[in-house]
Amino acid sequence: MNADALPRPRSLWVDTAPAPDRGGRPLPDEAEVVVLGAGIAGLTTAYLLARAGRTVAVLEAREVGAGVSGHTTAKLTTQHAVKYEPLERHRGAEAAARYAASQAAALEWIADTATELGIDCGFARRDSFVYTTEPGRTDLLRREAEAAQRAGLPASYVDDVDLDVPAAGAVRFAKQAQFHPRRWLLGLADAIERHGGQVLEGIRALGVEEQPAPTVHTNRGALRARDIVVATHYPILDRGLYFARLDPVRDLVVAGPVPGDRTPAAMYLDERTHRSVRAFAANAESLAIVGGAHYRTGARVDVAARYAELADWATARIGLRRITHRWSAHDMSTPDSVPFVGRYHPFARHLWVATGFGQWGMTGGTAAGLLLRDLLLDKENPATGLYDPNRFDLRSAPAVVKDNATVANYFAGDHLRALGKSDVDDLAPGTARVARTGATVVAAYRSPEGELHTVGAHCTHLGCLVAFNNAERTWDCPCHGSRFEVDGTVIQGPATRPLRKLES
Numbered sequence: 001m002n003a004d005a006l007p008r009p010r011s012l013w014v015d016t017a018p019a020p021d022r023g024g025r026p027l028p029d030e031a032e033v034v035v036l037g038a039g040i041a042g043l044t045t046a047y048l049l050a051r052a053g054r055t056v057a058v059l060e061a062r063e064v065g066a067g068v069s070g071h072t073t074a075k076l077t078t079q080h081a082v083k084y085e086p087l088e089r090h091r092g093a094e095a096a097a098r099y100a101a102s103q104a105a106a107l108e109w110i111a112d113t114a115t116e117l118g119i120d121c122g123f124a125r126r127d128s129f130v131y132t133t134e135p136g137r138t139d140l141l142r143r144e145a146e147a148a149q150r151a152g153l154p155a156s157y158v159d160d161v162d163l164d165v166p167a168a169g170a171v172r173f174a175k176q177a178q179f180h181p182r183r184w185l186l187g188l189a190d191a192i193e194r195h196g197g198q199v200l201e202g203i204r205a206l207g208v209e210e211q212p213a214p215t216v217h218t219n220r221g222a223l224r225a226r227d228i229v230v231a232t233h234y235p236i237l238d239r240g241l242y243f244a245r246l247d248p249v250r251d252l253v254v255a256g257p258v259p260g261d262r263t264p265a266a267m268y269l270d271e272r273t274h275r276s277v278r279a280f281a282a283n284a285e286s287l288a289i290v291g292g293a294h295y296r297t298g299a300r301v302d303v304a305a306r307y308a309e310l311a312d313w314a315t316a317r318i319g320l321r322r323i324t325h326r327w328s329a330h331d332m333s334t335p336d337s338v339p340f341v342g343r344y345h346p347f348a349r350h351l352w353v354a355t356g357f358g359q360w361g362m363t364g365g366t367a368a369g370l371l372l373r374d375l376l377l378d379k380e381n382p383a384t385g386l387y388d389p390n391r392f393d394l395r396s397a398p399a400v401v402k403d404n405a406t407v408a409n410y411f412a413g414d415h416l417r418a419l420g421k422s423d424v425d426d427l428a429p430g431t432a433r434v435a436r437t438g439a440t441v442v443a444a445y446r447s448p449e450g451e452l453h454t455v456g457a458h459c460t461h462l463g464c465l466v467a468f469n470n471a472e473r474t475w476d477c478p479c480h481g482s483r484f485e486v487d488g489t490v491i492q493g494p495a496t497r498p499l500r501k502l503e504s
């Protein structure tokens with residue numbers, strides 16, 4: 001399939017859940033708890049604390065669910081690819097059991113809360129499968145099924161899956177679930193407001209002071225808080241060195257109608273390619289949602305060609321009649337694949353963080369909310385140590401060193417030398433280039449209508465050179481995943497400031 005034949009990027013979830021405008025509301029002077037980010041981690045935390053009687057303000061740079069939580073595939077499962085075998089091996093059986101219990105509790109909390117609050121989010125129980133197409137890897141899946149069982153989960157090894165793929169074996173988790181993530185988030189936002197909290201859109205946090213009093217600085221002024229929760233996906237503050245400990249991996253998703261008899265009966269994931277499949281019903285039509293084609297955000301790859309390849313696979317294997325939606329997003333992994341949830345840095349008293357869900361933040365972000373509620377209310381929670389962002393685990397060191405070597409490659413030096421001198425006047429419509437013009441390194445894009453947009457090519461986070469994403473028409477940073485519009489506007493952090501505008 002030619003990438004030009006695909007629809008413009010737009011998430012199915014955003015498209016099918018219209019939302020009230022929460023922009024333009026005045027910023028309060030203070031709140032007991034200020035949560036930065038209205039994704040699943042931030043809204044769950046805010047809802048739980050509002051329900052516990054705290055005054056809460058959620059500050060969202062764009063709109064509810066505009067981030068990864070509105071661009072996910074929204075499987076609700078404790079089956080996190082191949083997780084429990086390595087987790088048990090690296091951190092022990094007790095850690096694997098704690099992880100399993102906290103994720104399972106998050107799933108059941110969503111089920112109960114959707115009923116209690118009457119949120120129409122299409123919550124539906126489905127089995128979940130992780131399969132391999134490589135006979136040499138079935139042993140790993142058998143060990144994964146056994147480790148997951150030991151961790152207390154409803155796992156079993158099976159020989160095949162009900163999908164048109166050459167599976168050599170699979171792990172089945174019974175009675176997991178799927179839902180519509182944006183409807184869920186909008187329901188949580190309404191519930192926060194019913195408990196007296198505020199959800200404010202269009203407010204970008206620019207920085208946080210911890211002393212003398214916790215204060216958030218935003219594009220619309222400052223507000224004080226007793227506690228501040230940073231749930232901005234990639235943490236926006238450099239203290240805590242998260243930028244050296246998180247690895248952004250981007251996935252593409254396509255969706256479209258399938259014949260009724262080809263509706264995926266369960267949720268599926270290829271353990272090696274990470275191709276992901278689930279169903280969704282819209283207006284009595286059966287859709288399939290297919291994800292995959294992952295790559296490191298900002299890597300110099302042909303994203304449009306990857307979309308086309310994924311669409312071809314979805315058409316041939318899953319039976320999509322046409323592609324009605326496509327979108328993409330990235331998530332970050334931690335060195336030991338366990339999220340960071342807790343105190344922002346070892347000396348933080350009132351600054352908290354939730355990040356690093358490694359593609360499993362639907363249960364992970366919810367588990368983070370449940371844990372942060374307990375931490376802020378000074379209650380015991382058995383998962384505290386497991387998710388502690390300040391845990392020191394020597395076994396994670398090689399992964400950190402490897403990731404940072406990758407990052408170092410993208411810092412200006414090497415790439416600047418490779419660029420040489422160049423001009424941007426000859427750019428063809430619809431194309432982009434990073435070029436050195438005199439002393440300036442320019443990220444230049446010419447629209448199909450011929451308008452030239454030029455911005456500084458150094459990411460405003462820590463200065464890496466951005467790369468063009470030819471499918472979304474954005475500038476993406478390979479170091480920590482910040483993303484920018486072609487006019488430099490921030491789409492996604494950790495950057496909080498736009499790329500420098502240059503004269504065209």
Ligand SMILES: Cc1cc2nc3c(=O)[nH]c(=O)nc-3n(C[C@H](O)[C@H](O)[C@H](O)COP(=O)(O)OP(=O)(O)OC[C@H]3O[C@@H](n4cnc5c(N)ncnc54)[C@H](O)[C@@H]3O)c2cc1C
Nearest residue numbers: 037039040041061067068069072073074075205360361362
């Ligand atoms: C393609 C894909 C498929 C996935 N599929 C699944 C799945 O099937 N199941 C699963 O469990 N997980 C899945 N995940 C992972 C899951 O979607 C994420 O882990 C989760 O959504 C992260 O939630 P979050 O709240 O941390 O981040 P987000 O949802 O990104 O929320 C962060 C919010 O903070 C806002 N923000 C950022 N900077 C600022 C600032 N400076 N000031 C104010 N606000 C700011 C953003 O606009 C955003 O709304 C998938 C991920 C991807 C990429």
Ligand code: FES
Nearest residue numbers: 459461462477480
């Ligand atoms: S995101 Fe960190 S340098 Fe760009």
